[in-house]
Amino acid sequence: MATTDKEVKELIKREYEHGFVTEIEADTFEPGLNEDVIRRLSKIKQEPEFMLEWRLKAYRRWLEMDDPTWAHVDYPRIDYNSISYYSAPKKKEDMPQSLDEVDPELLRTYEKLGIPLHEREKLAGVAVDAVFDSVSIGTTFKEQLAEAGVIFCPISEAVQKYPELVEKYLGSVVPAGDNFFAALNSAVFSDGSFVYIPKGVRCPLELSTYFRINAANTGQFERTLIVADAGSYVSYLEGCTAPMRDENQLHAAVVELVALDDAQIKYSTVQNWYPGDEHGKGGIYNFVTKRGACQGRNSKISWTQVETGSAVTWKYPSCILKGDNSVGEFYSVALTHNYQQADTGTKMIHLGKNTTSTIISKGISAGRSSNAYRGLVKFQPGAENARNFTQCDSLLIGDRCGAHTFPYIESRNKSAIVEHEATTSKVSDEQMFLCRQRGIDPEQAVSMIVNGFCKEVFKELPMEFAVEAGKLLEVSLEGSVG
């Protein structure tokens, strides 16, 4: 598809729009990782003893582990001693007590990113927790949530205020030694969000955490824990961006969800970490472990993710369907462009009777990128009458990119039913010709065709974010035609 040289040049000039750096004084640890670093971190966070012990145990496990190499991604070995494990904006005194005390420079950063935190400009109906490098800088709508009995706060605060809840559930879904990156995260996690929805409460607002990496040479290791008590409901959304830097930066997060009897958690992600430049230089290594446990009967966990950023993505939001009649869902759009690499998918582990899971995965590859779906559907002997439906679709733009599908199905119960559908298609010259013949710009045409391809997933996102996700795809696809 020929666009003129001039147009192509203009398109390439357009860059990652969240790539600015905030000039702010920060307290940053010297690079390097050892037990002393973990002790210092725990001390700064004023953590109770159990937390430090938990971290040290995880660290010792991690030392015995190796980087995973089975994913369909390729990146140089990471030197974990060249990374700084803590960076926080310097505060005038202690932690800000309210958003009014937050450095105006930081508030401006979030405004630039489209996340106003000021009381008067807050996003309607969405409570936001903003995490900047290693610390949470503020949470909106605190009072309104407190009235409903909902706890939504930085996890560092939860460790101090609600140690019994944290001790009970932290690591209950993703144990500290689960995998290499989860172990690292357990040792050094700095902040993230904690959510507790009490029995029978339908959370009155959408909850949202906005993660921003700013400092250079630091890793971000956030930890999120959401517990939905019996009969409760919560919808949670996370967003992520980072500045443009030539060096790769590591982001190794862990998210744990727990749904008790009749509880529902809807977890949505719009991930737009810096993907590196058009030559594959720089970008975030996004190595994330996300897992939800449907502990209770009739519980439901639904993951929706729109992944457009990161240089390398390694991420499998999963569900453990333990409670009878529990439901797990995974809706994913993963877009890779230029030299991005993604290995993403899900695991649905059926333990309980009549458990059902649905997987809809849409992979879009452009440029010279590589995009893999990796999924496991497993039925344990107790999973009577369990069923899964999987649909994996890949869309290729151009002829230098790759799409791969690695579905694994293990059934140890004869009554289980699995359906699997997979397609691979291309944005065809005929489709492009039709759009252009009707006066539509090639870029807009590609974006429209891709949006159509992703429709089944977008409709699962909260309304205001579905629009954002569509726009994000459009920006991410810029320069893919020509």
Added chain:
Amino acid sequence: MLSIKNLHASVEGKEILKGINLEIKAGEVHAIMGPNGSGKSTLSQVLAGNEAFEVTEGEVTLNGENLLELETEERAREGIFLAFQYPVEIPGVSNLQFLRTAVNAMRTHRGEPEMNAAEFMKLAKEVSKQVDLDPAFLKRGVNEGFSGGEKKRNEILQALLLQPKLAILDETDSGLDIDALKVVSDGVNALRAEDRAILMVTHYQRLLNHIVPDYVHVLAGGRIIKSGGRELALELEERGYGWLGIKEDEAAAAN
């Protein structure tokens, strides 16, 4: 309006059009007839700017402007419309969204304000009635699961919405039953206007009973070998292409 001089075009190195000359004035309806493989569809694709075809010689102007220098979408915005013989599907993109994007691209080009969703919905519903398409089709994916006849009606719907200067209809009658043919023809006749030209490409003359052309041209072997009025089409129907020295099978085999 449209002036084609000595147009040569090839696909994958094989020359299909071998020197086409044609003048079309505003308000006129021209029909291009010819056996399979004569280059009829190639001509319409080349005019619309399909990059699978390479123009090797000749010139085409639209109202004095060099059409061949323009990108496909620029030609469309200048008023060239092609009703496809085999419209493709775009899964997941609603017909309504597609049509509104197209209409707004044209409006922006003309410096007019874009139409909002409500305004456009109203217009699209009216026009879909004109081609006897249930407005429910507007919400379905572009051509997704449409029958052959529905696809063709959807093409005419688009022409009516976009109001082109030159509408090129590529085998719009193929695959239509007699009722659908009537609906499509009515739609095309509604397009006839003093400031608009229509170029119909067809294998059979039956379409010309419904849409009466001002001029008929016979295309064979990549050249227009005979031009005339309406009566030429009738003569072709009666006598076939043979009397013009064309062997239909050979022409098809050559492709």
